[in-house]
Amino acid sequence: MARNLLKNPSGEEQLEFWELTENGGSQWKVEDMPGDCGYDFCHDGVTKYFATSFELCLKRQVIDLLEEGFSFEQLDAQPPVTVEDWYSGRKDCGCTYRMTVCLLDENHEVIQEFKPDPVTLDPDCDNCFWKQVSHTFSNYGPGMRYISFEHGGQDTKFWDGWFGVRVTGSSVIVEV
Template identity: 30%
Template sequence: MSSWKQRCESDWGIHGAPMPEDLDWKSVHEAAPLGRNLIKNPSPLGLNKDVPPPEPELPEVPGGGPARFQPEGDFSNWTTAVEVLPYDASGIPAGAVICGLPQFSWFSLEQIVDLKAQGLWEKLLDEFQPEIHVQDWYEESQLHQNIYQLQVKLLSSDKTVISEHTIKPTEDLENYSHTWKEVSHVFSGYGPGVRFVHFIHRLKNSFLNDFFPTQFTGSSVVVKPVKTS
């Protein structure tokens, strides 16, 4: 066994995992595909989960101007989209005078992680099947009852879905804590053929004279050197 192959096995604790002889183990070791976050640009809003999310600034004078539906940030490495939702007048008593309604929108960000391009090898994914840990953090707020959605898919080489997990939490509008809320999932026992991880989350924003976003940070996809059951 080459010294680089031994270093990979020792550093990652993957004894018993298939270690093909035909791989460039030096390059694999330098890529460090196990145990690190494979999401690029995980915090495009420049926020940190270890610091409380900033309180929204309420202007003394309404901003006016055209409606805005996307937060400011560096969204490189992400594919983004905006879905503006129709006005919701439900719950308003008949005959009530409506001066203005908030207009909500979903802001989605997605990224596809190519596991082989990150340094993982086929036999490891197909036979050893290490755990794939997904994590995200979003801002608790009273903006709406549903402000966050996460969908993660494990895909084959031809992008066929092998396994997927969707999270759609509901917010407690009676208790305002304004903290980061963790969302996570572990894929295990997913079977052979996984080559990509498709990560997509959607955050709800509101516009009523000013823009009120739902913020997020710390998106991650980590392949851990743990054999799945």
């Protein structure tokens, strides 16, 4: 059965297992759903999210696929890799969301990258409810050994505190 390879995808363990690659403003924070001026999440079981600040906040996990129990043969067969993430804004402040996921070889060189354009949410004209982004990698060639998953963002009004994008429910699944 496929399993989520990301550890602590929704902040149950605060920021454990995440490398903070950008930690600006008031820095990252874990909050309880739905949070101040927030929206309820659409799936049961997710009770926390990561909140960003007024300067860019990005966090990353690099998954070692061999350490996770995959064999060279399984990985070189180019199994589908599905990544998902959920993000939302607040009812009172705009925000931007960013995501970059890379399939990496043994030297951490990029084999294939998924990097959608940043999304800006404005509560004055957008629905800032929880939104899902999803992508499946396929036909990327042999040699994948690591997956780098990075996401985050910031608010658009530069308010002191945690008024930026909220992220939760992230997943990386390798279908072997």
